[in-house]
Structure formats: C-alpha cells, structure tokens
Amino acid sequence: MTNAEAAPLLPLNILSIQSWVSYGHVGNAAAMFPLQRLGFEVWAIHTVQFSNHTGYGAWTGPVFAPEVVAELLSGIEARGALPSCGAVLSGYMGSGGTVAAVVEAVQRVRAANPAALYCCDPVMGDVGRGVFVRPELPDLIAAQAIPEADIVTPNQFELELLTGQTVTTLDEALGAAHLLREKLRPGGPRVVVVTSLVRSDAPPESIETLAVTGEGAWLCRTPMIALDPPRNGTGDAIAALFFGHYLRSGGDAGEALSLSTSALYALLERTHAAGTREIQLVAAQEEYLRPSRVFTAQRIG
16 A cells, blocks of 8 residues: 555645634634535634624624734644645735734745635625725725735625726626736736626526636526525625635636535525525535535636
C-alpha cells in the first residue's frame, strides 16, 4: 500500500469571518454548516455574538472589537495551521476597523499559503431596505476588501452600489459585473456572482443568479418563492454554497452556480412550506451536496 493510499487527503480548511447568532441562521450560523456538509473544515471567527439576527428589531449581545480578529488568527497561526488554510470567506463587517482586520487576515493567510482564495460577500444593503450598514462601510469595502478578493458575491443592490451602475436588464447586469471584475485582485480568477437578480427582461415570477468570469458568463433561473418578509441569511448561505462548490469543482463557475442556486431554492422551498421566520438550514441539509431538483446554469457569454 502506498502512502497516498494509506493517508486519505485531508479536507480543505476555510477561514470564515462573519457575524454569529445563537438563535437562527445568519452570518457564520448560515455559512458554516453548508460548508461542513460539503466536506470542508471551517475555522470560524465571529465579528459579533448576537442572540438573533437584527431583522427582528431587537437583539442582545456584543459587537467584538476589530482587534479580536487578529488575536484569534494569531492563536490559529501559533498552532502552525495557516499554511493549510486554503480559502477565506467574509460576510458582514460591522465597522471600518473590521474591514481592515479582515483584509489583514486575508493577507496573513496568503503569506502562509499564496494559493489561498478569498471570497468576499459585500454585505451592505438590499433592494427595498437600502443601505443597512454604517454609511462609511460601502466605500471602505470597495476600497479595501474588493481589491483583495478573488470572488465577490453581491446582490443586485450591492452590485449597483459597488459600480455606480443601474441594473435593470441582463446587458446592464453583465456590464456592471464585468466592471466589478476589473476591481478584483489581479492574478486571481476574478469571479463575480450576482445574487437575487430581478430584471425587466426576464420571465415573470422568476429570480436569477449570474456568474461572470474571464471565461464567460452563466445565468441560473428559478421560480420566485414569495417569502414575506424576506428571510435573513439567504445571501450568507448562497455565498458559502457557491464558494464551496467552486472549490470542490476545481473552479467550474457554471457547475458551482447551478448547484448552489438549486440548493438555495430547496432551502427556501422548505422554509416556505414550514412557514418559519428562520431559514430551515438543518432540515434542508441533504440538498447542499446533491440537490433533488437541479436548475441548469445557462452559458450566456
């Protein structure tokens, strides 16, 4: 028996820096479990520890100082683990100091493992709600985090915010995504994934996810599921699912788009059927690796 046969490959390690809630599923509480079900080890650093997501209008718990990110990463580094970190995922950043701390963490991981990829979910706002973070954050994320990112997963509103472009049609979405790609890290794959895309030239009662890379663009469409109010944590979940499937597939954006969009649809379908305020993340776990209904990603460019 060879050494390779005797020692199976270890799972890829992902550092995930996001918020945390004790009740429900947003931030790391929405991203960690799907990634673990896809076979990844997740090293979580929490930027806040809240009782529940802020969509309820009331919550308890602390916001952690930005220095905590660096302190926890130093503890991981002291174990000699950073060279084995293959990817970094970030989500909600509550302050300008946290943006800088996340960027520093990415740079420290890359110093130990230059092949590590960084996926930035630029959580800033949404259609209907507008900007729901501190007013200085969109500019700081655009100036500091986006240039370090290999993959970025804005929703339609955030794509407009990051590019200054209005997006109402497919051509406008493609144009804005290509413009954002040019702002990503040179030398990386430069992948832009636009979530919750609703455009005037799409079939009615549908919602789409768009992936744009240097090799082309793919569009995945599902029926719109009427969830009122919209469920918190869905953007965190699809960012993790896309990143996970992208890493598993060796960088196949079309496959990752199809599988992650299909998994999210199943998650929302189960949530709608249950009539719950929280997404049914655990109940839908069998859908993450092999969705029961697969929506094909159509290559469009």
